[in-house]
Amino acid sequence: MLRTIFGKNGTETPEPVKADIEGSVPDWLQGTLLRNGPGLFSLGDRTYNHWFDGMALIHSYTFKDGEVFYRSKFLRSKTYKKNTTANRIVVSEFGTMIYPDPCQNIFSRMFTHLCNAIPDFTDNNLINIIRYGKDYYASAEVNYINQIDPETLDTVGRANYRNYIALNLATAHPHYDEHGNTYNMGTSIMSFGGPKYVIFMVPSNTSGKEGHLALENMKQVCSVPCRSSLFPSYFHSFGMTENYIIFVEQPFKLDLLRLATAYFRGINWGTCLKFDQEDETVIHLINRTTGKAVSTKFYTDALVIFHHINAYEEEGHVVFDMITYKDSNLYDMFYLDNMARESEDFTKTQEKWSPPVCQRFVLPLDIEKDTPVDSNLVKLRDTTATAVLQKDKSVYCQPDTLLVGLELPGINYKFNSRKYRYFYGSRVEWSPHPNKIGKLDIVTRKCVEWTEEECYPSEPVFVASPGAVEEDDGVILSSVVSLNPEKPPFMLVLDAKSFTELARASISSTVHMDLHGLFVPQQDPQ
Structure with a gap:
């Protein structure tokens, strides 16, 4: 039954x-409100294996004078065409490897194998909407992005990061500073x-109009060498404060040799990600102005993360919150066969599925030379997080x-990189089917929820009221x-x-479950 809404082909x-x-x-x-997510899962006699493989369907909800208008269009990527x-x-997509027609001759098949040894990834950008300069792009985690018109949802251009900076992979979760500049990062394999790992910035005043792409003005902030030349860390997002970039190099790794030979082995790209639970997680702290990393090695136990929540600086510390997992099984949960299972089935096998845990880490910025070994360097009073000095001067x-069971976090973005109190997210416990959205008060550690039977809400997005002073003055x-x-x-x-x-705006059209998106405020007339 669940597959009828999570794995069924959507319509425009x-x-x-x-x-x-x-x-x-x-x-x-x-x-x-622009939304992005998978919407087409089968063509002809072929069906994708994984929910994250479906071809991108872009949605828009336009709010005007108390009314709401909905429209949707499939992203006209090269893959779609x-x-x-x-x-x-x-x-081929991340969880579905496509092989040549068996009727092709052997020479054609050998040529195809060689072309796929170093894969040129799909441009099926189904994860998020990114603003670079004055333009909007559908994005995934590959080197391609597709420019869209936020009003008509038409696909109006295509860009390859590699034409501007040496990147093979890039996140779909950038940060925007107070000036409107966009910060993002990716991996140069x-x-x-x-x-x-490369961190870059795209200035706010650039545009893709008249053939000039916003990416032409990108600037590299810095690069961080991978700990392993054959096993770079996978990452889906990163943190940013007023002065620092926070990059968590987790032991959830991409096996480059397996990736390069995936086509020959008959495996999909998703199987090239492996979690090394015996390894540690290293936290890199990088100065946004100088591009130099803090010399102290910060590390923690093995974990897997996809989404950062927020980060800020306070009294000589960097505080950052993120959603962590004890293993990498989350990706497997979204194979369409698993998504077709009822929530009760997941409850019976909950030992296989690690729940999301909202956690706060604290990094001390100034460590005095005569600090005793085994000292807890965290001096903040409103957290139990610790940072203990080791003999080799590293910090464990x-x-x-903060809470167990909240994912797809969002905040009042005016408080991004600032001390904050609230975040919002989808309540997910032992299945991939979110049926609640929640608001966590970090101070009281209390979570309030909205839920309705037979309903599945997408990621909550906060929009602040005009002139709002209080952090939660606005709508979800x-x-x-x-x-x-x-x-x-x-x-x-x-x-x-x-x-x-406050309201619900019912749509007399098919609407498909989505992933992430971005609210674009109405521009004042010039």
């Missing part, structure tokens, strides 16, 4: 559809001197657990789908402070 709604409103959408809420032209899946960090937006055909999909609008429902 290319023209705006006016939603039916119950309740009242605040008049001040003016702009468009090749697949739809052939009416079958012909481009084929680089002189071995693989490196242990986190403070979440796209909700249902198993019940009598319940149409709707955009949920919650009061962020009380977590009570």
